[in-house]
Amino acid sequence: MLKxxxxxxxxxxxxxxxxxTTNLDEILDKHLNNFKxxxxxxxxxxxxxxxxxxxxxxxxxxxGLATPLLGFFSLCCSVLCFQ
Known part of the structure; x- marks a missing residue:
């Protein structure tokens, strides 16, 4: 399941x-600038x-902003729950 x-x-x-065709760099810049x-x-x-x-x-x-970063804390907790 996890694989x-x-x-x-x-x-x-x-x-x-x-x-x-969406310009992802433009979306990232706008999203981050809005947060700032x-x-x-x-x-x-x-x-x-x-x-x-x-x-x-x-x-x-x-x-709680959607970001291009991976959330390792929640990932680790999820993995521990399924062990």
Missing amino acids: DWKLESTLSRVVNPLPA SFSRGRRGSNPPLDIVDDEWWALGQRH
Whole structure:
């Protein structure tokens, strides 16, 4: 059962049904920039403003944003449940 389970990010699961002609880089940029904009005034002084995009993705994943990152914590918990 687990061997058929494909490892993919939450964002991949969202964009996979889109047509093949869709510009995925444009979607990623817009998605991340929207998160950055919506987080203004909600995050206090942490993290600093000069963090790189990968850190923004990690912060977004922590708050439930669909990201291109794999969620290893939930993956490990799922594997442990099926052992």
